Amino acid sequence: MRIGLLTEGGYPYASGETHAWCDRLVRGLTGHDFEVYELSGGSGAYAPGRDAARPRSGRRGARRGRAAVGRRERQRFAGHFADLAAAFCGPPGEAGHEADRFAAGLYGLADLARGTGALPELLRSETAVRVLEAACRAPGALPAARAAQVTDLLAVTEALDGALRPLSLDWYGDGAGGPYGDGRGALPGDAEGQGLGGVDLCHVTCGGPAALAGLLAKRFCGTPLLVTEYGVRLREHHLARATAALSSPVHALLAAFEGALATETYRTADLITPGNTRIRRWQERCGAPRDRLRTVYPGMDAGPFARVPDAAADDSKTLVWVGTVEPDKDLIGLLHAFAQVRAAEPDATLRIIGAPGAGPEAPAYLAHCRALAAQLFPDEAADAITVGENPVSFETIGDPGVARPTDAYEAGAVLVLSSVVGGFPRTLVEAMFCGRATVSTDVGAVCEVIGGTGLVVPPRNPRALADACTALLGDPERRARLGAAARARALELFTVEQNIAAFRGIYLELMSRAPVRHAERDVDGAPRPFARPAESRLPGSWAATGPSSAPKDRGHTPSWARPPAVPHDAGARVPAGAARTRGGDA
Structure with missing residues (x-):
């Protein structure tokens, strides 16, 4: 099974508890192939001692070259951003209405990002400020939002640009130039260069922007989504801003956006695994369905x-x-x-x-x-x-x-x-x-x-x-x-053992519920699940990539029985149980 592990700067580049837990999971669940997608403000550095990992970092900015922004793109952006802004700072409506409108705006911006690389530019434009101002001045808007000044609106749009940066990353399997957006192509073993669209499961290790990448993979590629939280990311955001020199309108608007993103994450995830009951209560308050919550305690080396x-x-x-x-x-x-x-x-x-x-x-x-x-x-x-x-x-x-x-x-x-x-x-x-x-x-x-x-x-x-x-x-x-x-x-x-055993069972459970994906199809479009032999997924000289019959001459290995050639700068195929990393700027 191929797992896309989505992290927010905690693994494999940084130390800390998230790093330790992810490392134990990657090394303990042998038989699975982990690909680590790391969001951070920088490119990071190689983590010493991770000889099994081959980190590669994505470039900054948009997923493709910056395209010219025409009138139609600006109109589409204004409409989608208006839905997003009205959902988190507008008046309350019927149950679920705000969540639906937030999702419509979020995924509309994601569709726009898939068609052009100009979404970051649009989020920093005057159009974004005017749309946000209109949402703040709408009848019934948050009291703090109604008091927002131009400097507050600029601060909020700048923060949203950073939070929504995963929308512009080339991780979702539709673009030329490979998952990095720089023409380097796919990692060896990627399913047709699809990035997160080629993995069997997305496992998010925290809420926030990393979870946003998992939401898009599920939306665009149908990839099952598992969310694990050993700390309340929403609470951490609130505490971090408490000491920041921000005005009340900025505090209120950013808190409302993060709450709406958490709600969308929890209601979309196939399964949510809080680390304890306290975290579970936070998730339930944010709309997480109880039937998709399962407590998995952190594993410690006993x-x-x-x-x-x-x-x-x-x-x-x-x-x-x-x-x-x-x-x-x-x-x-x-x-x-x-x-x-x-x-x-x-x-x-x-x-x-x-x-x-x-x-x-x-x-x-x-x-x-x-x-x-x-x-x-x-x-x-x-x-x-x-x-x-x-x-x-x-x-x-x-x-x-x-x-x-x-x-x-x-x-x-x-x-x-x-x-x-x-x-x-x-x-x-x-x-x-x-x-x-x-x-x-x-x-x-x-x-x-x-x-x-x-x-x-x-x-x-x-x-x-x-x-x-x-x-x-x-x-x-x-x-x-x-x-x-x-x-x-x-x-x-x-113990570590119980933690790993729990996730081994959860992975299999989620995959047993998921439809067949990445299957070969016949001329009529019907799936052919067994068209590709299982041995083709394994590294080594026995991994046949052509006809399934063995050569008659045992002393000669034909070209189709040899491993596919890998460019020198593309990295080697990572064995099962190891981790490959990709980075992007959140």
């Missing part, structure tokens, strides 16, 4: 953590906090809670293991936490708080005693999470792999992950956090039971 011995039912009184030190983790509340724990358990210690976050306020926050620890325990404070001398220690992975992440969990009797916001709690899962009892605040997917194998308290409640920690420190047998149950739950639900 090997190093599963080798940690179970926690002993002894008198250990060590609490461990592991993570990135930043204000959202509420270490201030944790320190106040630990002061109450010390009143009940004088031998208790707290190890805070983690480095400052990437935010500019993180180093100052860590310094404030150190000062608070010295203030709360004045009789034991020192300029440098170290293990064994004071009840609170501040450490990082690599320090003596915590050379590896597993050492942090092995050293503690109870893992504590004190966050006030969160998504999927990876630190909590690692502690569960290690068989450790946990106390966590109820944020993100904590309750869903922990099940009944740990204690969960409300966030920003030091008293509740202290009571839960004290209860576990005073009951070693309960700690041991919870830790064993936590390890069993984590190994069942959150």
Whole structure:
């Protein structure tokens, strides 16, 4: 099976969790041929260590040479863009009416882009600004949109130009010049140079512009679409703009557009796989049909953590906090809670293991936490708080005693999470792999992950956090039971193996529902599914591309039995299970 993996700058060029998950999927699902389509603002660079991948980047701008824009093209653009703009900033209508109008405008612009390379120019034209202004001034439009000035309209059209750039990429199987739009032709093995039209399934790893490419592949080529989200892309857009210097009309219009795009993505996808129930709720609010939602938890490598011995039912009184030190983790509340724990358990210690976050306020926050620890325990404070001398220690992975992440969990009797916001709690899962009892605040997917194998308290409640920690420190047998149950739950639900197995089944399920595609046809146009032998899809000297009968002379390999010649600059055929990448500017 050939999978088109659509990413948004996270793989294979950038590091991060999306990169790790995609890499595990590509390497774990052997037998499938992955083609990676990456959207970013730049061409990217080769990812070290990916010897199986052969990245190639698309050129900037439109999918073909820029064509002259005539009056008819401008009229078509104005009509389609008016439908798009009216759908996300106009008055509310009947149920589904806005979604239908948004889809009509979106796919109308895509059809225009297939016929001309001038769509980016049209999106930055005065026509686009005037059409958007008319939608904002229409009766019943969003209140913030009605206040939009010319500078706001220019900012919105510029943002829409970037968001709609996938409409102009040559990935959808109709154009001359190959999938790159630069005359280099198709990748070896592409079905007639069709790009996404030649794959069996499009798998989108996040919402936004990457999902837009999958929508067009389904619209133009009938390619089944699978959407996976391990973070709420719409929420990330909202949070990113919260700190940007944008006016209220720009905020409102961009939020409305992204919401409409998310709605169209969810209602068009054949299947949607959220990473947890919290993400699922966001998708349902955006119109995702419940019968097409299936939760697939992120896969984590359990090997190093599963080798940690179970926690002993002894008198250990060590609490461990592991993570990135930043204000959202509420270490201030944790320190106040630990002061109450010390009143009940004088031998208790707290190890805070983690480095400052990437935010500019993180180093100052860590310094404030150190000062608070010295203030709360004045009789034991020192300029440098170290293990064994004071009840609170501040450490990082690599320090003596915590050379590896597993050492942090092995050293503690109870893992504590004190966050006030969160998504999927990876630190909590690692502690569960290690068989450790946990106390966590109820944020993100904590309750869903922990099940009944740990204690969960409300966030920003030091008293509740202290009571839960004290209860576990005073009951070693309960700690041991919870830790064993936590390890069993984590190994069942959150391993790489279960994640890969889930997607293997989903791929087969979607393909079993899809109609026969890319089949040979007879003179009457009827499909001939078995006209092309399966061996022709395999690389190597046995891949016959001509007559199916074997040559009589075994000492000579005829021309039709040899692999097809590949130009030197076109790249070699990638084995099954490997990834090929194409890039484009979002």
